[in-house]
Every structure is written in structure tokens, then in C-alpha cells.
Amino acid sequence: MNSSTTVLLETVNFAAEKHRSQRRKDVEGTPYINHPIGVARILSHEGGIVDIEVLQAALLHDTVEDTDTSIAELEITFGPTVARIVQEVTDDKTLPKQERKRLQVEHAPHCSQQAKLVKLADKLYNLRDLNRCTPTGWTAERVQEYFVWGSLVIRGLKGTHPAIEEKLEALFKQRGIQL
Numbered sequence: 001m002n003s004s005t006t007v008l009l010e011t012v013n014f015a016a017e018k019h020r021s022q023r024r025k026d027v028e029g030t031p032y033i034n035h036p037i038g039v040a041r042i043l044s045h046e047g048g049i050v051d052i053e054v055l056q057a058a059l060l061h062d063t064v065e066d067t068d069t070s071i072a073e074l075e076i077t078f079g080p081t082v083a084r085i086v087q088e089v090t091d092d093k094t095l096p097k098q099e100r101k102r103l104q105v106e107h108a109p110h111c112s113q114q115a116k117l118v119k120l121a122d123k124l125y126n127l128r129d130l131n132r133c134t135p136t137g138w139t140a141e142r143v144q145e146y147f148v149w150g151s152l153v154i155r156g157l158k159g160t161h162p163a164i165e166e167k168l169e170a171l172f173k174q175r176g177i178q179l
């Protein structure tokens, strides 16, 4: 087994342990880990991304925001680059939700290329998931609002990865949203 395979298995195992008790908001209660794995797969399978640190950051991207993981722990375990990418895509959960959403739009254009890739794939996964099924308790208006807000974030990432952006653009178009 080559070393990048070992590294990726260590990373996915770490993420799975951290998210082990969490579920997605869909009616089936899909295991949360399906999301970070899916985000990493979009980057590798659909985006052709081979930068191992980007794929690791995709697998870990919600560990700091949603579990007891710290950036220092990621730095010790996976190194400074992976920790920095995760930091860039982590919302400050102490802020009110609307402020967090506003900051994502404001910060997106200033992220590193590596963090922009993770953000693109994260949004593509979540928007596809919304088309697949509506999270418990969400109205059609809330779904549409998420699409509109997502389009504002994605607008700030233009030029990061044209092929992934085209897929996002098609999803927005179906909802009547112009990028």
C-alpha cells in the first residue's frame, strides 16, 4: 500500500471516529460521515484533484465546527497545511447564524485555492442533497433561501475549478438563480 493510501485511510478513520454519533438532517438519519466522504469524492472523482492535503481537509472539514476537535489537534495529527485549510472553512459557531452566513460570503474570495476547492465541493454536495430530500423541518422557502445564499458564496469562488462550478451553475439555474 502506498503512503498516500495509508494517509487517506488514517484521515477518514479519524473523521469517522469524530462524527461517530452524528447524523444528517434527512429523515433516514444518514450517518454524518457520508457528507465529508462525499465532499472528498467530488474533489477526487469529479474534480480530478490529487492534492492529498486538499482531500484530507475535505474529509476533516466539519470536525472542528461540529465535534470536539481542535485546530491544534489537526496540526499535530495531520500537519499545518491540512489544519490551515480546515481552519479556513470552519465557521465560528459562537456567532449568530446570520452573521456566520454573511461572513462566509465575505470571506470566500479571500480563501486559499485549497480552501476554495473544499468550499465548492461542500456546497455542491449539500445542494445535491437538498434536491435528493428535504431535511426534517425545512420548508420549501428555507431550501430556496439556502440555494440563494449558496449562490452568493459560490460567486466569490469564481475561477477556482470551472468543471465543478459548471455543475453548481446547472443546479442554480434549475432554481432560477443566475450565478
Ligand SMILES: Nc1nc2c(ncn2[C@@H]2O[C@H](COP(=O)(O)OP(=O)(O)O)[C@@H](OP(=O)(O)OP(=O)(O)O)[C@H]2O)c(=O)[nH]1
Binding pocket: 023, 024, 025, 026, 035, 062, 097, 122, 123, 126, 127, 129, 130, 135, 146
Ligand atoms: N442539505 C443538507 N444539509 C444537511 C443535512 N444534514 C446536515 N446538513 C448540514 O446543514 C447545514 C445547512 O443547514 P443550515 O441550517 O443552513 O446551517 P446550520 O446547520 O449551520 O444552522 C450544512 O452545514 P455546513 O456543512 O456547515 O454547510 P454550510 O452551511 O456552510 O453550507 C449541511 O452540511 C442534510 O440532510 N441535507
